[in-house]
Amino acid sequence: MKKQLVVATGLALLSSSAFATKARLQALGQDTQGSLFLDDSRSVFLNPASLNKMSNYVVTEWGEADSAADSDSNPHAEGGFFRDGGSINYGLYLGNEYGFENKTKTDNDMQASDNNLDLFFAGNMGFDWGARVSYSASENEVGGTTPKVENDTMGLGLGINHGKIGAYANLLLKDESSGSTNSAADKYEADLGLNLGLSYDHKNMTFYVDYDKAGHERTVATAKTEYEQTGIVVGVANKMAMSENSMMFVDARYWMYEEETKTTTSTTTETYTRLPVTIGFETQATSWLALRASISQNVIINDYEKEVTGSAKTEKTNDNTTDINAGASLTFGKLMVDGVIGTTGQSRAATAKDEGGVLSTDNLMTRVAVSYKF
Numbered sequence: 290m291k292k293q294l295v296v297a298t299g300l301a302l303l304s305s306s307a308f309a310t311k312a313r314l315q316a317l318g319q320d321t322q323g324s325l326f327l328d329d330s331r332s333v334f335l336n337p338a339s340l341n342k343m344s345n346y347v348v349t350e351w352g353e354a355d356s357a358a359d360s361d362s363n364p365h366a367e368g369g370f371f372r373d374g375g376s377i378n379y380g381l382y383l384g385n386e387y388g389f390e391n392k393t394k395t396d397n398d399m400q401a402s403d404n405n406l407d408l409f410f411a412g413n414m415g416f417d418w419g420a421r422v423s424y425s426a427s428e429n430e431v432g433g434t435t436p437k438v439e440n441d442t443m444g445l446g447l448g449i450n451h452g453k454i455g456a457y458a459n460l461l462l463k464d465e466s467s468g469s470t471n472s473a474a475d476k477y478e479a480d481l482g483l484n485l486g487l488s489y490d491h492k493n494m495t496f497y498v499d500y501d502k503a504g505h506e507r508t509v510a511t512a513k514t515e516y517e518q519t520g521i522v523v524g525v526a527n528k529m530a531m532s533e534n535s536m537m538f539v540d541a542r543y544w545m546y547e548e549e550t551k552t553t554t555s556t557t558t559e560t561y562t563r564l565p566v567t568i569g570f571e572t573q574a575t576s577w578l579a580l581r582a583s584i585s586q587n588v589i590i591n592d593y594e595k596e597v598t599g600s601a602k603t604e605k606t607n608d609n610t611t612d613i614n615a616g617a618s619l620t621f622g623k624l625m626v627d628g629v630i631g632t633t634g635q636s637r638a639a640t641a642k643d644e645g646g647v648l649s650t651d652n653l654m655t656r657v658a659v660s661y662k663f
Contacts, residue, residue, distance in 0.1 A: 310658035311350060311364070312627040316616025318540075318567040318583035321359065322387045325488065326495035326526040326540065330660075333371070333380070333409060334387065335486060336448035336457035337419030340380060340411035344373040348660040354384075356391045356401035361629075364656045371409065380409035385423070388482065389442065389464060390505060393516075397509045398469040399477050400438040403427040421446035421459075436473035440466040444482075453491065459484040461503065472510065480504040480517070493530075498523045515551040520544070535572035541565075543590070555598040563607070564590035582615040617654070623662045628654025 311321035314331055323335035330348065332339040352364030359365035369382030383406060391401040402425050411419035423446075428439035442464045448457035461482025469475035480503065488497040504517035524542025531537055546561045569583030587610040595603040619626040630653060 310348060310627045310656075310660060311359075312616050312629050312654075312656045312658055313581065313618065315361065315629055315656060316581045316583065316614045317538075317569040317571065318585045318612070318614055325486070325497045325499055325522065325524065325542075326528070327538070330371070333419070333421070334385065334407075334446070335459070335484075336450065336455055337409055337421040337446050338411055338417040338448040338450045338455070338457070340371060340378045340409055340419050341413060341417040341450070344371045344378045344380070346371055346660055346662045348658060350384075350656075350658045352656075356386075356395050356403060358392055359387065361656065368658075369407070376412060378409075378411040380407075382407040382409070388444075388461060388484075388503070390477075390479070393505070393507065394440070394466050394477055397475065397477070397507065398438075398471055399466040399475060400427055400429055400440040400468075401466075402440050402442045402464060405442065416449055416451035419446075419448045435470055436468045438466065438468045438470060440464075453489055455486075455488040457484075457486045464505070469509070474511070475507075475509050477505060477507045480506070493528050495526045495528070497525070513553065517549045518547065520546040531570070531572075534574075535570065537568070537570040540567040540569075556596075557598075558594075558596045560592075560594045561607075562590055562592045563587045563610075565610070577620045579618040579620070580615075581617070582613070584611070584613045586611040625660050625662075626654075626657065627660070628657045630654055 311331065314321050314324055314329060317327065319327060321331065323329065323331045328342070330343050330346070333343070347370040349368035350364065350366065352359070352366040354366045357363050365384065365386065367382070367384030369380060371380035372378065384404070385407055386402055386405050389402040394401045404427060405423055405425040407421055407423045409419065409421050411417065423442070423444040425442045426440070428437065430437040443462045444460060445462055446457065446459040449455070461479060464479035466477040482503040484499070484501045486497065486499040488495055499522040501520040502518070504515070506513065506515050522542050522544050524540060526538055526540040528536060528538045542565060544563045544565060548559045550557045565585050565587050567583055567585035569581065571579065571581040574580050587607060591606045591610060593605050593607055614629065615631045616627065616629045
């Protein structure tokens with residue numbers, strides 16, 4: 290009985306830090322859009338039904354307000370609030386641009402997806418359900434001989450949690466850019482984006498599968514390019530309570546990702562197959578400080594292949610896949626400050642992250658976010 294109580298209390302640490310941010314996910318070796326097995330407030334972007342378990346908080350992710358993709362060295366500014374409304378929970382989130390191919394658009398002088406708005410709704414009808422609607426519209430018309438450029442996007446997310454089972458479907462319904470600063474005839478049009486997932490909890494273990502498919506067609510200077518990407522993840526994670534204040538997990542997953550780019554003259558196909566294993570831990574060091582860290586590495590399966598029309602096939606293993614992350618949460622009453630630690634190099638003038646093993650007390654955290662529970 291005592292052992293069961295320790296396990297329950299230790300695993301409750303996951304939920305006590307669940308009102309967390311991209312910093313927590315990165316420190317634990319997870320995709321910053323949301324973990325496939327850890328409870329975290331970012332889960333609402335994968336499965337909006339998670340809003341039924343996590344509401345009544347506001348979060349701000351600190352970063353740049355630009356069109357560059359969110360990354361460790363260039364975190365993106367975004368944030369919002371989530372509220373328990375009784376029979377219906379709801380939320381409003383600003384600035385999330387995950388999944389948009391903005392780099393492709395800006396590299397070709399097209400209008401990027403910008404100022405995205407996400408609306409969330411969730412409730413219970415015998416099972417937890419949730420929905421997310423995303424929308425953005427932007428344009429730029431400078432006049433003269435420079436063509437007008439514009440972009441429109443729309444997405445839909447649906448999810449359920451029922452007992453030990455969770456399922457979700459996220460759709461990119463529209464992502465279109467018309468015109469570039471070079472030609473009014475240039476355009477970008479995304480295919481229907483599809484992200485499907487299913488998970489099953491058994492005791493302290495979670496079995497999961499995630500499927501992702503996206504693509505687009507773009508025309509630049511009358512030249513047409515077709516791009517398609519497909520990814521699938523199948524994995525299992527075991528979450529273990531080490532004490533009343535600490536937990537750890539071991540996660541193993543098969544990951545396959547393929548990109549295909551077609552032009553009028555050639556086809557390029559790149560395929561990645563990996564079996565990453567991630568070991569992570571989280572501990573409530575004091576009442577106001579939580580610490581976490583993870584290490585991950587590809588094992589056994591670690592392959593890359595590239596085929597280009599008219600060229601020899603390239604095959605190799607991926608080098609240097611071992612990755613370590615660490616992070617912390619500072620809690621002041623209902624206010625929590627999250628960040629990644631150990632990414633600061635010796636140079637304070639560095640513009641990119643540097644995992645040089647430096648713990649700097651004068652520049653302690655990166656990817657900082659602040660959340661408040663009410």
